[in-house]
Amino acid sequence: MNASRDIPNNLLESLKSLGLTKYEALVYIGLLRVAGATATEVHETSGVPRASVYPVLDRLVQKELVSVSHTTPKRFDAVPPDQGVENLMRRIESDAESARLALNALYREKGPGARGSQELVWTIYGEENIKTRLAEMFQGAERSVEVLAANDLLEGGVLALLEPVPGSVQVNIVTERSPGERPSRFGIHILPLAAGYDPLSTQGKLLPYERSGVFLVDNARTLLWLGSSGEQPSALYSESPGFVQFVRRHIASVTERARAAAQ
Amino acid sequence: MNASRDIPNNLLESLKSLGLTKYEALVYIGLLRVAGATATEVHETSGVPRASVYPVLDRLVQKELVSVSHTTPKRFDAVPPDQGVENLMRRIESDAESARLALNALYREKGPGARGSQELVWTIYGEENIKTRLAEMFQGAERSVEVLAANDLLEGGVLALLEPVPGSVQVNIVTERSPGERPSRFGIHILPLAAGYDPLSTQGKLLPYERSGVFLVDNARTLLWLGSSGEQPSALYSESPGFVQFVRRHIASVTERARAAAQ
DNA sequence: TAAATGTTGTTGCTAACATAACAACAAGGT
């Protein structure tokens, strides 16, 4: 009767992103609670119009989410959730794999020609993308790596990205003084304090570096990790000499202040 | 100019099932071959109307598939395929997991009440679903298991499902005489031959059991694996006494014939 | 001025959603 209005809305969204429509999701959910139901029962427990139930059930059968009985009237049963979700994911993963292959083929066939114009500043969205870019930067380091970052960032996986940096490269890390002391193996100078910076300096208030950081490699490539307070983080990446110069000065300034405060 | 009409159609489909629209897929593909392109260049290489390119690029940035420069005009770059596909899959897998949890919660809260009316014959679609049901049947076996199946089926994973059957259960397997002899540990009788059955018997032609089989557990539950010649296999499952009786006779008949021919 | 950029709004199209109506059939009662 009252069907089931208590379905978490995000469940419907999740199922949609697995390739189901709203009705398909509702019917499947309804079937999970009734076992061998007739089309009309499905209609009642799912809230989906009775006439729409038939094509929807057909699609669900095709998607291997429900099984049908050979009676009149037909009865339907849902595949258990674990199994059902796995069935859906199998298709998607197969698509993902074939797409990955096809895209890589297209991607390689263009060589590194027209290398991403070095004069630009790029924005990168998503923590994974930022970390990937950082890893590339660190791996390509030949002389120096400067890191000016909040400690939560460093411990959030960034420190691990520094592993592949060759020992011949000078690595400087500036972060707040924090409990998690991390004197990693290669020659790293850790300067305490220097967590923030004067905003418009009404007082000497220090603006904290929350989930953000500045990275500079070989004085040639730089990345600004902007810890978006709201949701997904973003970053600026650039090889532009002017921008690099600016970042260099910034790091120098903060480092200086940190060194002074440390005394 | 001529853009890229040589895009494999299934690539577009694959990307769609990863949550992209047609335009999003085209633009991303186009960007993979141009590196830092302007919106107009994206329009040219992707074939997407110029005006539509802007909202599409916005969406792609949100989905962490492209990065943007801070120049005028803006320039866009694609995340490498491996990374991009992974970014898409991360979301989907997270949705799958939360859906799985929510569905299981709903699923459990109904107990095995109204147990799937035993008088019915159910059809099950998809090899995975069939195997899962078979596994359940075998695990619940208490006295006997009868298997009458083509050898390709057995070696295709069905034989492995028999592992959990307790040693006290009598297991009979009938299959064609095939090279892959498999005298598994517990007491299994393997009768050679008996691969087929007379159709309407114009001659003694044997109808081969291709990708199909008959399974009977405790003389109470039975499953017919119908090796659909075309695509995905289907199966009939039943606990109906009448249907079980029929299958029992069928197995007896074929077994008899096999035994006779073996002599 | 000319060309290109970025934005806005309109229209068309398609799949999904939603409702209504219908023929076929099976009770069940008079």
Add this chain to the structure above:
DNA sequence: ACCTTGTTGTTATGTTAGCAACAACATTTA
């Protein structure tokens, strides 16, 4: 037998939402 009553499965038809495609415009750059 007949006529209800109710259910099943199907078909037709209208609505909505999201994306696709186009046209027009203000703004910038050269």
